[in-house]
Structures are given as C-alpha cells and as structure tokens.
Amino acid sequence: MNNFRELSRKKLKQRGVQIDDIVALVYELQKDFCPTLAKETCLQAVNDVLEKREVAFAILTGIELDLGAENNQLNEINDVIKDDYSLYGIDEILALSIVNVHGSIALTNFGFLDKTKPGIIGNLEEEGKQKDKCHTFLDDIVCAIVSSAASKVAHDYENKKVL
Numbered sequence: 001m002n003n004f005r006e007l008s009r010k011k012l013k014q015r016g017v018q019i020d021d022i023v024a025l026v027y028e029l030q031k032d033f034c035p036t037l038a039k040e041t042c043l044q045a046v047n048d049v050l051e052k053r054e055v056a057f058a059i060l061t062g063i064e065l066d067l068g069a070e071n072n073q074l075n076e077i078n079d080v081i082k083d084d085y086s087l088y089g090i091d092e093i094l095a096l097s098i099v100n101v102h103g104s105i106a107l108t109n110f111g112f113l114d115k116t117k118p119g120i121i122g123n124l125e126e127e128g129k130q131k132d133k134c135h136t137f138l139d140d141i142v143c144a145i146v147s148s149a150a151s152k153v154a155h156d157y158e159n160k161k162v163l
C-alpha cells in the first residue's frame, strides 16, 4: 500500500505540478512570520504532508476525476467538472480532507490561496480553461498541500522558539 505515496508524487508531476512550485508558495506564505525560515524547512514540511496516506489518496482521487472529465468518462456529471462549475464545490471538499488533518492555520491559508491563486495555483486554473484540459480538482489539491505545509512550518517554528 506504501507505493500510493510514490504514485501520488508521480501523478502530480505528470499533471505539471513540481514540488519546487509548492515549496515556493509555502515559503512566500510563511517568510514574514518566520524571519529565519529556510527553503529546506519548507521542503521538509511539504514532504511530511505528502507522506500522509489520506493526502496521497486525496491527490490520486482528484487527479483521476480531472482525467476522467478530460476524457469525457464521467457521464452526467462530466461537464460540471470539466467546466469547473462554480457551485459544484466538491473539489474544495475533497481538498479539505487534506487541510482538516493539519489544523486551523491550514484552513485559513486554504481560503486565502483559493481566493488569491498565486503561482502554480493560478497557472493550473488558467491551463484548466483550455478545451482539452481539466484541473478542477488539482488546483484545490495544490492549495491544500501548500496551506497544510505552511501550517506545519508555523507550528514547528513556534515550537523551536519555545525551546
């Protein structure tokens, strides 16, 4: 069962998401709160998030639904997902399964990223508008990974300060 983690990383890459893009956003989110923050710390936090089994399953599920929509395999619900219908909302709900295991900082950051769409998140959204592409689930999943890793960075940084 462990190779689902490896597979989720591979699928992210295949769908155009590099770990470096995620790390860059985590750093941007936290650098003002953690003045001595290093990119390596952000990378470690992203790796920790991606190590969780439920995160791997959420990534794989979301990507398969996007692919299914791209290939017109999702029957009556296909166009709703393919066209990223604004009142669908299940893409955010799936991503919240990642956020929910990473605390309130993850939740508030998720809302912020979903609204502002910086970096790779905005790129995915733009690319998803192309006729043959669908990133309806993937953009929210990336928001969730970034916000969860940012939460981890915030907590670890605070722990070190206390020590």
Ligand code: MG
Binding pocket: 084, 091, 092, 135, 136, 137, 138, 139, 140
């Ligand atoms: Mg979406």
